[in-house]
Amino acid sequence: MQAVGGVQRPVVASPCGPSDLALAASGPALAEAGWTPQSVQMIVFATMTPDVTFPGAGCFLQDKLGADTIGAMDVRGQCAGYLMGLAVANDLIACGKYERLLLASAEVHSSGRDPSPAGTAVAQLYGDAGAATAVGAGPGFATIAAVRCGSDGRYYDRFWCEFPSSRRYPTRILLEDLEAGGHYLKIDRDHVAEFGRAKLPDTVGETLAERGVATDDVDLFVFSHVFPDVAEQAARSLGLAGDRFVVAGAEHGHLTAASLPIALDLARAAGRIGTGARVCLAACGAGYAWGSALLEFA
């Protein structure tokens, strides 16, 4: 299995794009891994709020890092984007294609804030942040023991942003769509919460079973969900006491693709992850999409 070496930092700055936030996070991640930007062989960038519609945030990061003309892939997996990106990164390393890959995950939600009263309630859930994880073949601070992902597209419109929409004929966004707020995030709160409460423990169970690890053998769980109370309820349903889990984004708001790595980084900095610890990450959100990972710390 492969190693993760890196750190993540939330950055607050405006106006700026996710590639700027990821760039700021890349500095400490590369330093901890002992890599230069020119030694990175591939970028995978997970975001649902790219700098511009295209090209992807990964291309902007490639330029800002001063990396060589390496590949830069943008992955769109919403709240599970980090775990989907981690699966891609892990397997690109594990199959021997690359040795040093930078997994960037960053979001700028604030520029899409809906100023209406109903929209403010949604916007208040979110924050802006960037994270960077150095994923490599060598030794690092942790090993990716398992990572799993899943989706259920039946509910794509329970948690979505409809416009621009390529299926909108004749033009993918009209002024009337803008005036109706169709370009803002919409959440069916009850459905999204109910699904997350069931899916988070479910995906954790699958990942632990894959490695034959019991819940009690995991030192720390990190849960990410747009509603922090859903993350907490999922933890409680696994029988976890408060000192064994972290709710990602409890302080910074929901950070989507950046949520898990930032929570992991904060937990490391706070000394909550000891030598040889097992840490389980799990996220569930729009798509619906979800995932979980088991990390084994050095």
Next chain:
Amino acid sequence: MAGRDQIAGRTRIRGIGGCLPDRVVTNDELSKLMETDDEWIQQRSGIQERRHVGTDTGAADLGAVAAREALQRAGVAAGDIDCILFATLSPDFDMPASACVLQERLGISGVPAFDVRNQCTGFLYGLTAADAFLQTGRYEKILLVGGEIHSTGLDFTTRGRQVAVLFGDGAGAVVLDRSPEAGRGILSTHLHSEGKFAEKLWLEAVAAREPRRLTAEMITGEKAPIFPQMQGRYVFKHAVERSVEAIREAVEANGYSVADIDLLVPHQANLRINQAVAMTLEIPDSKVVNNIQTLGNTTAATIPLALREALDDGRLRDGDLVCLVAFGAGFTWASVLLRW
């Protein structure tokens, strides 16, 4: 490196499918909407006509038709797919990913579904991710779709003529698994990017990096960042150079030479680019698949659609050494060498 070539279990394209809207849009029809003409378009791009959906149809709708054909030709049931990757720059919705919408259309809940957003090279980037997933044994049968609805995102006034005439709607799909036969399948993939040229070919709005990512001014204002912008000559020059480089990189990585390529399947951005690439590498026309003349640039769908056409008309044969190459927005470029 013939020995290395003989490994079994490489990633192969087991089935391929496509979907094109029925509505054909000729250059003459476009010249009624904007100041352009058939001769100008053909001279610069080789394009005679393209397809437009002409109705409220999404990338995932075309993708679902292409996917069903690929599944049928692969002899694989939709329920046996264990991962869905969707390459697009014109998704059904701002979010979530079109892969999720496609998943709903195909009725295969539970398996992971996400989008790869790499524009013209999206199919080759997606192929690289799928190859890694199959080679580690994470998944066994992956559905990779490239699909675009460009026609709802173009400026069909004279202001947008440089870009609007080039693009068409369409989708292509492949079912990927590991070949039981030695020597068949993907030999290598090569990915590149150079973000300093991001603004040479881009779609600025929606722009999360702006204080307000989407405004009425962006939709109706003179600058129109809601439509793609391109510096054509700049892109052309880089496309030829980087495509030539990427083809050489792919063959050399496997101990072949350019002359060993049986079939070159390039991205269809501009017939003149592909002709210049083939001329530089001295690859005869008979070994190059071009169908931009009738389809325009369908971005993430060009390569699977061209592969399907070549397979159906007999140009793509068992055992052929095939090189796929693409260049586009980012800039990104990529190549794949495979033994069919």
